[in-house]
Amino acid sequence: MPAAIEKMVYAGDTPWHGLGTAIPRNGTWEEVRHAAGFYDVVEAQLSLPDxxxxxxxxxxxxGDDGRYLSTVGSDYCPLQFEALARAGIIAAHNVEAIWHTAGTLGPAGVRGWMLAELPGVIRVRHDRTEIRKYVLLTTAHDGLSAAILANVATRxxxxxxxxxxxxxxGGSRWTIRHTANAEKRLEEAGRAFAYMTAEMxxxxxxxxxxxxxxYSEAQHLAxxxxxxxxxNDEKPHPKLKKARERVAALFDTFQGVTPELRGTAxxxxxxxxxYLRDKHLVDAAPENPRTLRRAMASTVGEGANTASTALGRIITQTRIYMRPPAVPVAA
Known part of the structure; x- marks a missing residue:
C-alpha cells in the first residue's frame, strides 16, 4: 500500500491517500484495534542449524498470524499496543472513545500509532472556532524504536x-524504551499528561x-x-522582514476576526x-476544517515556544495578573 500503511482507521476527513476504514466518531480501543491492524507481540526462541x-x-x-517482526536481545520486553492505549485513556481522564486515527505501518505492521483527541473543547466568547487537544502514542517492534507519548499538531x-x-x-514528550518497567513508566506518563491537560x-x-x-497596533508592533x-547590520534579511510583515498584517485580518475580537489582546x-500555524503546521489532509485546527500549531509542537513568548508579552502589556496557563500542552 502507498504511505507504508498496513491498516488504519480514521474519524473525520478522509486521508489524502484514501485508505483505511472510516468510523463515524472517535472510537474506543475495542472498536479500532482490529481495523487498525493492532496485534499482540509474541516471543520465539532462536536456534542454530544444529x-x-x-x-x-x-x-x-x-501473535495473530505469526509474521516475523524483528530479532532483539534477550532483555528486550515488548510494549504491547494495548499498553499504549491504556496510557492514552489515562491521559484522557479515563474517557475511552478518544481514538481519532490509528494504524500500523511498514513490513508486517511493525510500527503502530494512535492519535487521541482528548475530551474537553476550549471555547472563547465571540470566537466561533474551537480549540481541541491531541496526544500521539506510537511504538515499533523493530528492536530499535522506543515508545513515545507526545502532544502534536500534525494529524x-x-x-x-x-x-x-x-x-x-516545543511540546511535551515522553520516550520509553522496551524494558521490564516500561508499562509502569508509560502509565506514569499518561497521568502526567492528564494533569497537564487539566490546566487547559x-x-x-x-x-x-x-x-x-x-490592544493597540503599536503594542502589537512592539x-x-x-x-x-x-x-542591526547591513544585510537585507528578507525572510525576517517577510515574517514581521505577515504577523503585523494579521493583527486585524486573522482568520475568524469579528468586530468584537478586532483590536483586543x-x-x-x-x-x-x-502566523505560527501557517509556518509550522503539517497535515496531509487539506480538507481539515479550521475548527479542528485553530491555534493548534501555536500551542503544541514547534510553535509552542514562540506562542508562549508572545502570550507572556501580551499579558505583561495588558497587566493581567493570573497564574500562567499551560499553553504548550495542546489545542
Whole structure:
C-alpha cells in the first residue's frame, strides 16, 4: 500500500491517500484495534542449524498470524499496543472513545500509532472556532524504536505525517524504551499528561479575559520587534522582514476576526497563532476544517515556544495578573 500503511482507521476527513476504514466518531480501543491492524507481540526462541538455542537473542512475531517482526536481545520486553492505549485513556481522564486515527505501518505492521483527541473543547466568547487537544502514542517492534507519548499538531494518517509529528519541537514528550518497567513508566506518563491537560481550563479562562482587553497596533508592533527582531547590520534579511510583515498584517485580518475580537489582546494572540500555524503546521489532509485546527500549531509542537513568548508579552502589556496557563500542552 502507498504511505507504508498496513491498516488504519480514521474519524473525520478522509486521508489524502484514501485508505483505511472510516468510523463515524472517535472510537474506543475495542472498536479500532482490529481495523487498525493492532496485534499482540509474541516471543520465539532462536536456534542454530544444529539445534542449539541462542541464549542472548530472540525473535518477535505477530501473535495473530505469526509474521516475523524483528530479532532483539534477550532483555528486550515488548510494549504491547494495548499498553499504549491504556496510557492514552489515562491521559484522557479515563474517557475511552478518544481514538481519532490509528494504524500500523511498514513490513508486517511493525510500527503502530494512535492519535487521541482528548475530551474537553476550549471555547472563547465571540470566537466561533474551537480549540481541541491531541496526544500521539506510537511504538515499533523493530528492536530499535522506543515508545513515545507526545502532544502534536500534525494529524497522523501515514508514515510521512507520523515522521512530521515526531519532528515537532516545543511540546511535551515522553520516550520509553522496551524494558521490564516500561508499562509502569508509560502509565506514569499518561497521568502526567492528564494533569497537564487539566490546566487547559486556565488557558480558556485567560483567553476569555483577553477578549475584554483592548490592544493597540503599536503594542502589537512592539511585540514583533521583541520576538522577531531585525539584526542591526547591513544585510537585507528578507525572510525576517517577510515574517514581521505577515504577523503585523494579521493583527486585524486573522482568520475568524469579528468586530468584537478586532483590536483586543485575544486578537493580537490570534495573529501570532495564525502566523505560527501557517509556518509550522503539517497535515496531509487539506480538507481539515479550521475548527479542528485553530491555534493548534501555536500551542503544541514547534510553535509552542514562540506562542508562549508572545502570550507572556501580551499579558505583561495588558497587566493581567493570573497564574500562567499551560499553553504548550495542546489545542
Amino acid at each position: 539445534g542449539r538455542i541462542i541464549p542472548d537473542r530472540k525473535a518477535l512475531c505477530r 497522523v494518517v501515514c508514515r510521512n505525517t507520523l515522521g512530521a509529528a515526531l519532528k515537532e519541537r 481550563a486556565d488557558f480558556e479562562q485567560l483567553c476569555n479575559v483577553l477578549v475584554g482587553e483592548r 511585540d514583533i520587534d521583541a520576538i522577531i527582531p531585525l539584526p 485575544y486578537g493580537a494572540f490570534q495573529a501570532w497563532t495564525e
